[in-house]
Amino acid sequence: MHEFxxxxxxxxxxxxxxxxxxxxxxxxxxxRTEWVREQGIDQVRLKEDEGLVFxxxxxxxxxxxxxxxxxxxxxxxxxxxxxxxxxILNQDVMRGSDILFSAIVTLVxxxxxxxxxxxxxxxxRIVH
Numbered sequence: 001m002h003e004f005x006x007x008x009x010x011x012x013x014x015x016x017x018x019x020x021x022x023x024x025x026x027x028x029x030x031x032r033t034e035w036v037r038e039q040g041i042d043q044v045r046l047k048e049d050e051g052l053v054f055x056x057x058x059x060x061x062x063x064x065x066x067x068x069x070x071x072x073x074x075x076x077x078x079x080x081x082x083x084x085x086x087x088i089l090n091q092d093v094m095r096g097s098d099i100l101f102s103a104i105v106t107l108v109x110x111x112x113x114x115x116x117x118x119x120x121x122x123x124x125r126i127v128h
Contacts, residue, residue, distance in 0.1 A: 002038055004031040004075040008067050018066035024101045025059070028091040031075030032105070035089075039127055050120060051112045057086065058106040065100045067093070073100070080104065082127060084118050 006027060014020040036043060036054070046052050067073055074094045081088040086108050093101040109119050 002031070002035040002077040004034045004077070006030065006073050006075065008069055008071045008073060010069055013069050018068055019071075021063060024061070024063070024093055024103075027073065027075055027093055027101075028077075028103055028105065031077045031091055032089065032107075035077040039123075041123060041126070047112070052109050052117065052120065053112070054107050055110045056105060057108045058104075060104040062102045063100075064102065065095075065098060067095060067100050071095050079128060082119075082124065084124070085109070085116065087119070087127060 008019055012019050012023045033043075043054065072095070076090075076092045076094060078090050079087065080090050086106050089105045089107065091103045091105055092099050109117050109123075111117050
């Protein structure tokens with residue numbers, strides 16, 4: 001399980017003073033990027049050397065409770081499942097012990113032309 005800390009800034013909130021719903025997707029994107037980096041995967045090299053990029057194919061999102069300006073949040077990322085063509089992650093945005101947002105995210109690998117392709121064996125070996 002990977003942990004990514006962030007703080008809610010004024011720009012993240014709406015007129016009601018709570019985090020705008022789309023910003024949770026940005027928060028979990030940052031968490032996924034850091035999770036990928038922690039796995040030892042250099043996404044720039046993957047693109048340059050193997051012509052592959054990761055893309056989100058599906059997101060199931062549950063908005064459970066609002067975050068507000070200046071909240072300290074943690075994005076938890078963990079692998080639920082992996083096949084030869086996709087990685088399915090659980091990502092929770094937490095304030096303390098409270099889950100504010102929860103998502104199931106399906107990642108796939110694409111060629112630079114946008115065609116789906118199998119995840120390279122070396123990535124399947126190291127992802128956990």
